[in-house]
Amino acid sequence: MASIQKRPDGRWRARYRDDAGKEHARHFARQKEAKAWLDEVTASVVAGTYVDPKTALTTVQEWSVIWLKGYENNRPSTVRQAKTHLVRINAAFGSRALKSVRPSEVKAWTAKLSDEGLADSTIYALHSRMGQLFSDAVHDGLLPKSPLSRRTAPKAGEQRPYVATTKQVWALHDAMPDGLQPAVLLAAFAGLRVAEAVALRVSDVDFMRGIVAPAIQYPGVELKTKESRTPIPIPQNLCLELSVNHTRWGSETLVTNAWGRSISPHRLEHYFREARATVKDLPEGFRFHDLRHYFASLLIAQGLDVKVVQKSLRHSSAKTTLDTYGHMWPDKEESARAAVSQVLGERLSLRTERLG
Numbered sequence: 626m627a628s629i630q631k632r633p634d635g636r637w638r639a640r641y642r643d644d645a646g647k648e649h650a651r652h653f654a655r656q657k658e659a660k661a662w663l664d665e666v667t668a669s670v671v672a673g674t675y676v677d678p679k680t681a682l683t684t685v686q687e688w689s690v691i692w693l694k695g696y697e698n699n700r701p702s703t704v705r706q707a708k709t710h711l712v713r714i715n716a717a718f719g720s721r722a723l724k725s726v727r728p729s730e731v732k733a734w735t736a737k738l739s740d741e742g743l744a745d746s747t748i749y750a751l752h753s754r755m756g757q758l759f760s761d762a763v764h765d766g767l768l769p770k771s772p773l774s775r776r777t778a779p780k781a782g783e784q785r786p787y788v789a790t791t792k793q794v795w796a797l798h799d800a801m802p803d804g805l806q807p808a809v810l811l812a813a814f815a816g817l818r819v820a821e822a823v824a825l826r827v828s829d830v831d832f833m834r835g836i837v838a839p840a841i842q843y844p845g846v847e848l849k850t851k852e853s854r855t856p857i858p859i860p861q862n863l864c865l866e867l868s869v870n871h872t873r874w875g876s877e878t879l880v881t882n883a884w885g886r887s888i889s890p891h892r893l894e895h896y897f898r899e900a901r902a903t904v905k906d907l908p909e910g911f912r913f914h915d916l917r918h919y920f921a922s923l924l925i926a927q928g929l930d931v932k933v934v935q936k937s938l939r940h941s942s943a944k945t946t947l948d949t950y951g952h953m954w955p956d957k958e959e960s961a962r963a964a965v966s967q968v969l970g971e972r973l974s975l976r977t978e979r980l981g
Contacts, residue, residue, distance in 0.1 A: 629659045683767050685726070685758075686719035692758055700846055710754035713738075718755075723762055728772045731755070735779040748779045787915045788922045788953075793904050797916075800900035804874075804881040807867050808893055811837070811879070812916035814923075815857050816938050819890045819913045821848070823880050827871045830879070832864045843890050855939045918950075925953045 629639045632652070639659035640650035653659040689711050697704055717734050718726055731752070738748045752773065759771035789797070798809040811817040811825060820842035829838050837857040841847055848854050859867075867879050874885030882888045897913045917938070924934045931954075935946040 629656060631656070682722050682724075683762075684719065685721055685723055686715050688723055688762055688767060689715060689719070689758060692761055700849070702846070707754065710751055711758075713751055714755050714758065723759070724768045726759075726772045728774070728777050731773055731777040735777070739779070745780055752778055787908065787911055788918050789907065789911070789915065793907055794916065794919055796904040797897075797900050797907075800903045802883060802896055804870055804883055804885065805888070805893060805896055807870060808880045808897075808913075809916060810863060810866055812913060813919050814863055815859055816917050816920040817857075818842070818917065819893060821853070823878070823888055823890055823893055825879050826877055827879060828877075830864070830867065832868060835859050835861055835864055850941060852939045852941045855936060857937065857939075921946075921950050922953055925950060 627640065627642075629637055632638050637653045637656045637659040638650055639653065640648055642648050651659070693704075693707065693711065696707055699707075718730075735748050735752055738751065739745075743751075756771065756773040756778075759768075759773055762768055763771050794809070794813050798806050798813075801809055808819075808822045811822040812819070815837050817825065817837070817839060821839045824841050824843045824845065825837070825839060826841075829840055830836070831838070835858060837859055839848060839854060839857075870876055870879055870881050870885070874881060876885045876887070878887040880888060880893070882892070894913060901907050901909075901911055921934060921938055924937055929937075931943050931946055934950070935943045938946060940946045
């Protein structure tokens, strides 16, 4: 219900009630201005973009506090990451009303982060988190449209799979403390990620059948996806290597410190960097995760197709596998050339026979 009335002081009072029955009113010097305002409100209601004027004044900081409460039903590590992102987002936009943030300002912010030296992947993650924050605000009726979109998104940053040689992998293995050597084996020959490797329990390995079945990651939480729980076949000689720590210490996990206790990914990475420094031709940027790239290259070199490699790496889709490792499949151009050459060769042979 909407109406316009002239007040005793000569100004025009426009008012309407929203779907909740709450009345909103504004005063204008001219009737034409009052009517234009009501028309604008009516159009937004019809289009489904209506926002309560007071609600629209909610700041980014205020909304992020409310949003985070609803987000806390996620995994603790996921919530911690979200809190870290929100600190940076609020530092830039916290005092601003949600409705006042413009796409151009978002682009300027990501450019500033790049100038500060943040990695492309970090900036992309911050933009994605802010997009999530604003999309949920739209869904909750706090503003009609998010200022974030593909047009404001920074580049995602390309993965740079560095593939070590087999000699370098064994050098890394030998340079690691005894209890941590199984971590290198699990990454390079089973493709486990660092949080999966340090949390892998003896009970997660079928030593008789040669199967690794990851179930948890550090610090003892379930793996995020169904694909991550895919069993990984391993040879018997790898099973023997992996059983050394348990045989020695009776430990619950396969990766242990010098006293047979489990270790965190942070500590493992510390020892890994020390080992890396002793291996010839390994760059400073070589990460534990790059051992997983070695595992992928090993499978591809054996002629395995993309679906088998995808399953072994426990990727959610073959696209992820191809986007990261597509360049490693050998002889793609030559295979295509040979296929075309064979068809043309058969045609030319028939022609030669007819002419002969």
